[in-house]
Amino acid sequence: MRLLTKALLIAAIICAQHLVIAQNDKGRLTGDFYATSQYYQANEALGATLLPGGERVGVNTALNLNYDWKNLTAGLRYEAYLPPLLGFERRLDGHGIGNVFLSYRLKSFELTVGNFYEQFGSGLSLRSYYEPQLGLDNSLFGARLKYYSDAVNLTLLTGKNRSYFDKDDSNILALNADVSINSLFKNINENLIVDIGASIVRKTEDNTTGIPDISESSDIISLRGDVQLSGFLFGLEYARKGEEPHTLNQFTDKNGRGFFLSTGYSTKGFGVNVYWKFIENMFFRSDRESSSNITSGINYLPPNSNINTYRLTTLYPYATQGNGENGVNVDVFYNIKKGTALGGKYGTKLASDFSIIKGLKTDGPPEDPARFLSFSDSTYYANWNLEITKRVNKKLRYVAGWSYIKYNRDVIEGIPRSGFVNSLTFFTDITFRLPKRRFIRTELQHLSTKQHLGNWAFGLVEYGWSSNLSTYISDEWNYDSSVHYYSLGLNYRKGPTSVGISYVRERSGLICVGGVCRFVPASNGFRLQVNTSF
Amino acid sequence: MLLTKPLNFNRILLLFSLLLCTQIASAQDIVKASEGVQLKTLQGKSVSFSELAKADKGIKIISFWATWCKPCIQELEYLNDIYDELQDDMNVTVYAVSIDDSRSAKRVRPFTNGKNWAFEILLDENSLLKRKLNVLNVPHTFIVDENNEIVYQHTSYVPGDEEKYLEIIEGLNK
Numbered sequence: 090m091r092l093l094t095k096a097l098l099i100a101a102i103i104c105a106q107h108l109v110i111a112q113n114d115k116g117r118l119t120g121d122f123y124a125t126s127q128y129y130q131a132n133e134a135l136g137a138t139l140l141p142g143g144e145r146v147g148v149n150t151a152l153n154l155n156y157d158w159k160n161l162t163a164g165l166r167y168e169a170y171l172p173p174l175l176g177f178e179r180r181l182d183g184h185g186i187g188n189v190f191l192s193y194r195l196k197s198f199e200l201t202v203g204n205f206y207e208q209f210g211s212g213l214s215l216r217s218y219y220e221p222q223l224g225l226d227n228s229l230f231g232a233r234l235k236y237y238s239d240a241v242n243l244t245l246l247t248g249k250n251r252s253y254f255d256k257d258d259s260n261i262l263a264l265n266a267d268v269s270i271n272s273l274f275k276n277i278n279e280n281l282i283v284d285i286g287a288s289i290v291r292k293t294e295d296n297t298t299g300i301p302d303i304s305e306s307s308d309i310i311s312l313r314g315d316v317q318l319s320g321f322l323f324g325l326e327y328a329r330k331g332e333e334p335h336t337l338n339q340f341t342d343k344n345g346r347g348f349f350l351s352t353g354y355s356t357k358g359f360g361v362n363v364y365w366k367f368i369e370n371m372f373f374r375s376d377r378e379s380s381s382n383i384t385s386g387i388n389y390l391p392p393n394s395n396i397n398t399y400r401l402t403t404l405y406p407y408a409t410q411g412n413g414e415n416g417v418n419v420d421v422f423y424n425i426k427k428g429t430a431l432g433g434k435y436g437t438k439l440a441s442d443f444s445i446i447k448g449l450k451t452d453g454p455p456e457d458p459a460r461f462l463s464f465s466d467s468t469y470y471a472n473w474n475l476e477i478t479k480r481v482n483k484k485l486r487y488v489a490g491w492s493y494i495k496y497n498r499d500v501i502e503g504i505p506r507s508g509f510v511n512s513l514t515f516f517t518d519i520t521f522r523l524p525k526r527r528f529i530r531t532e533l534q535h536l537s538t539k540q541h542l543g544n545w546a547f548g549l550v551e552y553g554w555s556s557n558l559s560t561y562i563s564d565e566w567n568y569d570s571s572v573h574y575y576s577l578g579l580n581y582r583k584g585p586t587s588v589g590i591s592y593v594r595e596r597s598g599l600i601c602v603g604g605v606c607r608f609v610p611a612s613n614g615f616r617l618q619v620n621t622s623f
Numbered sequence: 624m625l626l627t628k629p630l631n632f633n634r635i636l637l638l639f640s641l642l643l644c645t646q647i648a649s650a651q652d653i654v655k656a657s658e659g660v661q662l663k664t665l666q667g668k669s670v671s672f673s674e675l676a677k678a679d680k681g682i683k684i685i686s687f688w689a690t691w692c693k694p695c696i697q698e699l700e701y702l703n704d705i706y707d708e709l710q711d712d713m714n715v716t717v718y719a720v721s722i723d724d725s726r727s728a729k730r731v732r733p734f735t736n737g738k739n740w741a742f743e744i745l746l747d748e749n750s751l752l753k754r755k756l757n758v759l760n761v762p763h764t765f766i767v768d769e770n771n772e773i774v775y776q777h778t779s780y781v782p783g784d785e786e787k788y789l790e791i792i793e794g795l796n797k
Contacts, residue, residue: 117651121757153757157655194659208749211725218724218749237661242669269668284667315667322732351729360733391726396691420730422737435704438738480700486782488693520697526783553781585763585776603726620778622757 116158121622123221124150127174127593129614135572135594137613140175147174151187151221162192164203168254170224176600176609177224178383180253187254188219188228199235204228207246209265209288212389213328213347213371214311217250220602225383226251227375229261240272250375252384257375259294261387282317292333292387294377300340307333309345309373309388322362324351330370335377338370338412343458345370347390358424365417366393369449369459372411382408382605392604393418395442395472397492399516400547400565401536405496407446407470409604415464416446435480446470448500468509471495488518498541502599512538528553532563543569557583565596572596578616586621651773653685653765660755662720663746665732672745672752676771681714682795683767684788687747687758689723690730695762696738698780703740705785713792714769717742722753722761764788768795 126148129139140147151168169184170177190203206228208216219226231248244265249256270283277283293306313326330345346369353362368390376385393416394407420442427436448467449459476490492514498507516534523529534547549563564575578591597611657672664670676683684702688695702709702717709715719742721731728748735744747753756765759778766775766788775791777784 117655119651119656119757121759123759155755155757157658162659192659199659206749206751206754208725211728216725216749219754237669237671242661267669282666282668317666320736322729324729353729353733355733355736357736358739360735360737362729362733364729389725391724396727398691398693420733422733424737424739436739438700440734440737478696478700480704486697486700518693520782522782526786528782530782553783556781556783556787559781580779582777582779582781585757585778587760587778603724620759622759622776622778 116156118154118156119623120152120154121620122150122152123618123620124148125174125616125618126150127612127614127616129175129612132594132613135574135613136597136611137594138175138610140172141179142172144172147172149174149177149221149224153188160194162194163190164192165189173224175612176607178253178381178607181224183254185254187226187251197237199237201233201235202231204230204251205233205246205248207233207244207263208389209244209263209290210286210311210313210326211349212391213326213349214288214309214373214388215261215263215265215290216389217387218389220605222600223383223602223605223607225602225605227384227386230256231261238272240269242267250385250387252376252379257379257385259292259375261290261292261375263288263290280319283314285312285314287312290373290387292373292375294375298340298378300334303334303340303377304332307331307373311347320354320356322351322353322355325349328371330373333370333373333377335372335374336380337372337374337382341370341456343370343456345373346461347371348462353420355422358426360420360422362420363417364393364419365462367415367449367462368409368411369413370411383607386605390604392416393446394444394470394604395420395474397472397474397494399492399514399518399532399534400549400563401514401534401545402474402492402494402516404536404545404598405494405510405512406599406601406606407472407496407604408501408599408601408606410446410448410469410500413449413459414446414469415449415462416444416470418442418444433479433481438478440474440476440478442472442474444470444472467497467500468495469497469500484522486520489516491515508540510538510540512536512540526553526556542567557581567596574611585623587618588620589616589618591616652771653683653767653773654771656773657752657755660747660752662752663748665735665744665746670745675718676767679716680769681716682769682792683765684709684715684717685720685765685767686717686742687720687722687753687756687761687763689721689761690727690734691723692761694780697782698762698764698784699740699742700738701782701785702788703738703742705789706741709792713789713796715792718745719743720745720747720752722747722750724748724750766791766795 153166155164166188168187170181173181188204192201229248233246236243265288267286296303309330311328315324326349328347334340348367350365373388379385390409392409423439425432425437448465450463450465451457474492480486496510514536520530530551532549536545551561553559562577574594576593580589599606762780
């Protein structure tokens with residue numbers, strides 16, 4: 090009882106202080122917390138193993154705190170991987186402060202010291218970001234000064250890339266400018282919007298490889314512009330990287346190039362966009378000897394492919410080939426108006442994406458510099474999706490579609506002579522609302538292919554007991570080998586908090602976010618997930 | 624070094640009390656919470672979210688979403704179906720903040736036009752506002768009253784959640 094009294098007393102004091110602080114506007118504490126833990130069981134038929142070292146329980150967790158006071162913001166993130174879940178890099182094992190910063194704003198200026206996230210343009214020259222699903226955090230640790238105005242935004246920064254609970258040795262120094270031409274020249278037609286930007290990023294790293302004559306500093310220069318006229322849009326970014334030999338480009342002394350074009354037209358009810366991306370030797374690394382694709386990236390090379398989300402359409406995902414790829418992607422969106430025969434009462438939404446990514450063409454051997462914007466004969470990846478979304482009435486809504494994928498395993502998985510996988514997936518997703526905020530949702534999917542593991546089927550049923558509680562059961566079935574990967578779980582949500590408990594059997598595969606992929610081995614066991622913010 | 628020490632009962636109680644305490648003190652002003660964050664409009668213009676919120680004297684629904692997030696799209700489609708009512712009768716503006724990164728940010732404009740969404744669409748390409756408001760996953764939705772206080776927030780989406788939003792908004796309009 091004494092313990093309880095003591096704890097409550099301390100809490101009450103802190104609470105009271107907190108409330109007084111809030112009232113006097115002296116500051117505000119906010120934060121978030123997540124934890125995912127899994128209990129693993131080995132299962133030979135599924136190919137499921139325990140954690141490396143034979144451990145059965147893995148936990149990934151982080152507590153993030155931010156404190157705002159007047160123009161100051163301070164933040165801290167405490168992370169623990171005890172040990173990391175299956176498929177995350179073992180080097181994360183342990184716990185500690187993963188992120189800490191202090192930021193001060195004064196009029197148009199902002200100064201940050203500590204860990205910070207930044208992106209220039211599309212990230213081709215620099216992007217530091219946090220993606221806990223991948224175990225990726227390449228925040229820069231150093232100092233950053235920003236200047237904002239209507240016409241010009243400037244950023245000057247210096248720092249080192251985070252690498253697990255440590256930092257890479259190299260130094261990064263960068264400058265970025267974004268200029269709004271409309272704000273500079275007020276007499277431009279208001280339908281015409283023009284923005285331009287430029288950045289320069291320099292990395293300096295001691296040569297510890299033993300290979301002579303490796304330059305200790307490398308630069309990327311990037312130029313970009315966006316023009317919009319009524320519904321039309323045209324954007325271009327070009328980046329040039331100096332010589333930068335490292336493990337991922339097999340220590341080549343070639344220069345790097347990146348070209349990214351995006352153009353389209355859209356109006357209410359219709360949109361089309363075309364993207365073209367050419368990259369050659371564009372991995373920009375903060376540790377030239379690291380071979381990890383999760384850490385040590387300075388820039389970001391998003392793949393020019395569709396983002397597939399239905400379970401079986403994620404079986405063959407694309408991973409960006411930063412040493413060279415050339416791809417085109419077309420998106421079309423159309424809304425069939427409501428009140429028409431096909432549109433029904435709420436309208437019918439159609440979406441189609443097409444993408445094809447090939448290698449680079451050279452005049453000589455493959456290691457020669459490529460011909461700018463030329464495609465080789467080798468296809469790395471092709472994908473065509475068609476999707477219909479329709480709300481039939483107040484109760485029934487469905488999504489239906491297909492996805493064709495051609496996947497080059499030699500290139501994407503790096504397994505020589507493994508060939509192509511051609512797959513066609515059909516999917517449906519039906520939601521039916523029941524009285525008292527209950528609902529039932531089903532997904533049915535089928536993937537057919539003659540290659541690799543053969544055909545798959547997937548089914549899911551989710552039932553919502555109330556707006557807070559739902560339960561699901563699913564099965565992913567590789568029926569050529571008769572292996573079932575089933576899962577069942579319970580999810581509880583209230584306000585900003587969600588808790589999920591499940592039993593999962595998961596196939597092995599790549600988990601990719603933004604073209605950065607990690608391989609996750611098959612697993613079998615119980616999972617508990619908690620997310621909250623305050 | 625918290626985890627290297629064994630957790631005793633006292634400490635658990637204290638942590639629990641602190642958690643309760645943060646719940647009590649959780650009323651937040653969206654204008655202050657989003658200070659210093661620049662977002663982009665679909666026209667490519669940089670805007671301060673804080674200024675935008677300050678200028679809007681009505682009720683706001685702020686929904687974090689992405690073009691690849693199925694429940695987000697489902698939520699926004701339902702909100703779009705009732706958006707006339709929300710705007711005209713309930714004084715509500717919906718801010719749909721896309722966290723699509725540079726891979727898919729250019730998709731947002733044709734996507735939202737193709738879906739005929741009438742919301743204020745904003746781009747948070749490197750998740751600055753998302754982190755500032757402690758959003759872990761999308762969809763995550765905030766309801767903000769006329770005084771810019773966050774009165775409700777909700778993570779994930781299941782069919783029927785928008786009915787809850789309507790109840791809260793009706794309460795604010797009374």
